[in-house]
Amino acid sequence: MTTINDIAQMAGVSRTTVSRFLNSNGYVSQEARERIEQIISETGYMPSQSAKSLRTKKTGVIGIILPKISTETSSRVVSGINKVMKKKGMQILLTDTELDPDKEIEYLRLLKSRQADGIILLATNIGERLQKEIEALPIPVVALGQEVPGIPSLTYADYDASSDMMQLLVGKDHKKIGFIGVSKTDPAVGSIRQKAYIDVMERQGLEVNESWMAEGDFSIESGYEAMKQIITSNRSEIPSAVFCVTDRMATGAMEYLKEQGFRVPEDIAVAGIGDAVMSKYITPSLTTVDYYNEEAGEAIGEMLLATMEGKNYNKKMMHKYRLIKRDSV
Amino acid sequence: MTTINDIAQMAGVSRTTVSRFLNSNGYVSQEARERIEQIISETGYMPSQSAKSLRTKKTGVIGIILPKISTETSSRVVSGINKVMKKKGMQILLTDTELDPDKEIEYLRLLKSRQADGIILLATNIGERLQKEIEALPIPVVALGQEVPGIPSLTYADYDASSDMMQLLVGKDHKKIGFIGVSKTDPAVGSIRQKAYIDVMERQGLEVNESWMAEGDFSIESGYEAMKQIITSNRSEIPSAVFCVTDRMATGAMEYLKEQGFRVPEDIAVAGIGDAVMSKYITPSLTTVDYYNEEAGEAIGEMLLATMEGKNYNKKMMHKYRLIKRDSV
DNA sequence: CAACGATGTGTAATCGATTACACATCTTCT
DNA sequence: AGAAGATGTGTAATCGATTACACATCGTTG
Numbered sequence: 001m002t003t004i005n006d007i008a009q010m011a012g013v014s015r016t017t018v019s020r021f022l023n024s025n026g027y028v029s030q031e032a033r034e035r036i037e038q039i040i041s042e043t044g045y046m047p048s049q050s051a052k053s054l055r056t057k058k059t060g061v062i063g064i065i066l067p068k069i070s071t072e073t074s075s076r077v078v079s080g081i082n083k084v085m086k087k088k089g090m091q092i093l094l095t096d097t098e099l100d101p102d103k104e105i106e107y108l109r110l111l112k113s114r115q116a117d118g119i120i121l122l123a124t125n126i127g128e129r130l131q132k133e134i135e136a137l138p139i140p141v142v143a144l145g146q147e148v149p150g151i152p153s154l155t156y157a158d159y160d161a162s163s164d165m166m167q168l169l170v171g172k173d174h175k176k177i178g179f180i181g182v183s184k185t186d187p188a189v190g191s192i193r194q195k196a197y198i199d200v201m202e203r204q205g206l207e208v209n210e211s212w213m214a215e216g217d218f219s220i221e222s223g224y225e226a227m228k229q230i231i232t233s234n235r236s237e238i239p240s241a242v243f244c245v246t247d248r249m250a251t252g253a254m255e256y257l258k259e260q261g262f263r264v265p266e267d268i269a270v271a272g273i274g275d276a277v278m279s280k281y282i283t284p285s286l287t288t289v290d291y292y293n294e295e296a297g298e299a300i301g302e303m304l305l306a307t308m309e310g311k312n313y314n315k316k317m318m319h320k321y322r323l324i325k326r327d328s329v
Numbered sequence: 330m331t332t333i334n335d336i337a338q339m340a341g342v343s344r345t346t347v348s349r350f351l352n353s354n355g356y357v358s359q360e361a362r363e364r365i366e367q368i369i370s371e372t373g374y375m376p377s378q379s380a381k382s383l384r385t386k387k388t389g390v391i392g393i394i395l396p397k398i399s400t401e402t403s404s405r406v407v408s409g410i411n412k413v414m415k416k417k418g419m420q421i422l423l424t425d426t427e428l429d430p431d432k433e434i435e436y437l438r439l440l441k442s443r444q445a446d447g448i449i450l451l452a453t454n455i456g457e458r459l460q461k462e463i464e465a466l467p468i469p470v471v472a473l474g475q476e477v478p479g480i481p482s483l484t485y486a487d488y489d490a491s492s493d494m495m496q497l498l499v500g501k502d503h504k505k506i507g508f509i510g511v512s513k514t515d516p517a518v519g520s521i522r523q524k525a526y527i528d529v530m531e532r533q534g535l536e537v538n539e540s541w542m543a544e545g546d547f548s549i550e551s552g553y554e555a556m557k558q559i560i561t562s563n564r565s566e567i568p569s570a571v572f573c574v575t576d577r578m579a580t581g582a583m584e585y586l587k588e589q590g591f592r593v594p595e596d597i598a599v600a601g602i603g604d605a606v607m608s609k610y611i612t613p614s615l616t617t618v619d620y621y622n623e624e625a626g627e628a629i630g631e632m633l634l635a636t637m638e639g640k641n642y643n644k645k646m647m648h649k650y651r652l653i654k655r656d657s658v
Numbered sequence: 659c660a661a662c663g664a665t666g667t668g669t670a671a672t673c674g675a676t677t678a679c680a681c682a683t684c685t686t687c688t
Numbered sequence: 689a690g691a692a693g694a695t696g697t698g699t700a701a702t703c704g705a706t707t708a709c710a711c712a713t714c715g716t717t718g
Contacts (some may be wrong), residue, residue: 001467003704014668019706026707027666044465046442050382051704054673059379061422070408070623072401079399084426091443093390094421096411113375114390114420138330220606251610277549278607280582294399312390332674343698348676355677356696380674382704 010043011035022047041314053115061091062118062304063111065104069096073275073293074122077144080297081120088305090117101125102108105133112137117303119143122185140307144300146188147316152307154300158188161289161321162196162243165271167214168287169241170204172329174269177201178212178239180226180249193245193273199239215248223252231260240268241329247272247279247288254328269329284327291321331374339372340364351376361520377450382444388422391447393635394433398425401605402622403451406473409626410449417634419446430454434462441466448546449473451626453515469636475517475545475627476645481636483629483646487517490618490650491525491572494600498570501658503598506530507541507568509555509578522574522602541568545578552581560589569597576601576608576617583611583657605631613656620650 004022008015013032020026021036028036039045053059062085066074069141081281082092093116097103104123111119119141123130126148135150143153169177170236171176179197184190199206202231211234223244231238245249254264262268264284272288273281296319303317333351337344342361349355350365357365368374383390391414395403407563411421426432433452435456437459440448448470451457455477455518463470463477472482498506508526513519540563545551552573573579579601583593591597593613601608601617608615625648634647 003705004706005704016668016707017666020667027664029666032666044438046438048383048704050379050388051444051673052706053379054675054704055706056375056672065573069411072402075399075401079425082398082423086425091439092423094407094411094423096408096415103658109373109375110420114378158396164534167390214710220610244454255610255650278610281549281584282610283612304695330674333676334674345677345698346696349697352676356694358696361696377674380703381676383674384676385704386703524670 001048002043003168004045004047007036007039007043007115010039010220019085032253038081059115059117061093061114061116063093063095063107063114063116064120064122065107065111066122067099067124069094073274073291075291077122077297077300080258080294080299081301082297082299083294084298084305097124099124101127101130104130108133108141110297112139113180115139118308119306120140120216120300121148122150122285124145124318126187140304142300142304142307144296149166150316152303152317154296154303154319156188156291156296157318157321158192159196161273161291161323162193162245164174164323165243165287165289166197166200168323168329169243169269169271170200170206172269174239175206176212176237176239176241177206178209178214178230178242180214180216180230180244180253181221181241182216182218182245182249189245197243209234209237209239210324212242216252218246218248220252222254223249224256225252227253227256231256238268242268242270243264244270244272247274247276247286250288250328251276251278251282252287254284254286264272265327265329271329282324287326287329288324290324292319295319330377330611331372333374333376336372336374336397337366338367341370350520363579369626380388386444388444388446389418390422390443390445391449392422392424392436392443393449393451394424394426394440396426396428396435396453397449398423399537402603402620405622406626406629409623409628410630411626412623413627413630413634426648428453430456430459434457437462437466438468440563441468444468447471449629449633450477450607452477452647455516462471469633471629471633471636473625476533481632481644481646483625483632483648485517485620485625486647486650487521488525490602490620490652491522491574492529492570493652494602494618495529496653497528497652498572498598498600498640499529499535499600499658501570504535505538505541505568505570506535507538507543507559507571507583509545509552509559509571509573511574511578512548517572527573536584538563538566539570541571545581547575547577549577549581549584552578554581554583556582556585560585567597570594571597571599573601576605576615577656578603579617580607580611583586583613583615594656604653609655616655616658617653618650620651621648624648 004018008018021028045122096108106220121143141151147153179308181194182190214226215227250270254270272286275288279288333344333347338468350357424436441508450472470480476482476522510523543555543558563625579599601615604617606621608617
């Protein structure tokens, strides 16, 4: 590999001058400039980032800690983050916790040792250990999707969105509304969305029937199973609508209903959250909430950038959303 | 930031000993070992990767060059790659060319300057400049999805898969088969799949009607428009089946057909390639080809790893696929 | 014309790790 | 007992960049 020393020698200048040329700071004569330029293009020389980072403490890399890589939400968010990082010439280092909370800490450390300039955390479980770890980290960290005490975060309006969706159902005169959620260990998706469901039911004086509530694990299949459980557990009294906390589970739920000969939305209405691409194309098309994930990615990227620059940024923000009314309700 | 020197001092040993402890090579007494361990856990010290890489020329990072980040195929592939890299403690640096061929070269250089230990290229256009660049690169490069001369690559069996699909259509007695493709500048998706279409048509003695062929840009909407063009260009003679080179475009195409009151597959059959998740859940469910993207990601990851270790690896491979027969044909 | 700022360049220290080499001590074997 | 090997540790060079500092030259200004 050619180094800055090689270039300097070939161009007949000192490496200081080459460095100045590369970083366009300090003075470099037209003459030297041309010779260096020439040599560099001939050799295809690229400065070593390791050496540079060692000296400057800047790597030009930010880390993203994802719960799961191959998910529609993740890829939209990453795409948004990438969009703003690209403008700043920053690269993205991806890590994937596979929903294992210990890994979040592990990756936080790893990103520290790699001297990431910043970290974006899409966490699912925020424990005390995690918080301690983040506090001790000499690197700016921001969080998307869940509120993490002490650091800037951008969250989705889970409570409001879920309430709105429930209101929509209630507005269509549904009284018996079922619920398909996920484990409460996930604060945003598992806990808040369920709370909104229960609150709206109670506020409306509607009965929250335990047998109309089921839990899935985000997968389409689990939505199918959850719906099956709801329908079969109490044949005599089934809900007239079911609110699912994700589009994927809603899709599975609808599959089961269609299979069993129920008409959606006439017999049972189904609603989801997340606006997966497929939601528009399944039959009936799914009523859902768009969280603008890509824009949220851009926004959290900007927040990280601002935090890295030491700007006093608005610490806690909530991202916009919109209800998409389609045919399943 | 604490450095190895700080640790050494606090533990009362030389930094050499600390380094030996960290890398578990050379001898370190039980006593020293314990003191060092103690100090490290107290301080939360993590060795600087930049310094380490500068010395060892290994970064533990591989780069992936993607045409587009937020795509189902990409995220599946990345997930597969991640799976094998994780086992080796390797991290992934993501770059996204946004389908711009110049960026492929730019990112190749960038990954070189970041001293990536290896590169996985999911290219779309392989020009001569790109090839030259790769040859000159002192880093192992492998390609997925398109064949790149001179480097190990894993390709999808585009020709065979497309032929099989066409055979399926022909076997169902379709004589007038349309085609929705993409620009031929994309060798695999644009060129090879179309060639398979034309070859099968000709081999079967079927007429290739230009007005039954249209071109999209991978998007669902473009599939819709392409189908519209096919139907409206020649009302008197429309195809009885249409082969689409991607599931997304097939989905758009079906949307148009359903909107216009055509029955799928009775009036017009539709087939796609790629097995998007949604394909199973739209109505009618889409007949398509599964390319096992995640496994392909694992495979290309293994190939890169092997190449990095200098193993004499089987240079050109083709990944398996399977036809999924569903209701749209 | 003396002084000063702008321009252009080089010397050498530094960042935080790894590692070749040297040296000391302790075991073990013949 | 003496040699050979195993064990344990430290010294110092090195990786490839950046940058403070020093110095030289040149044009301009009062």
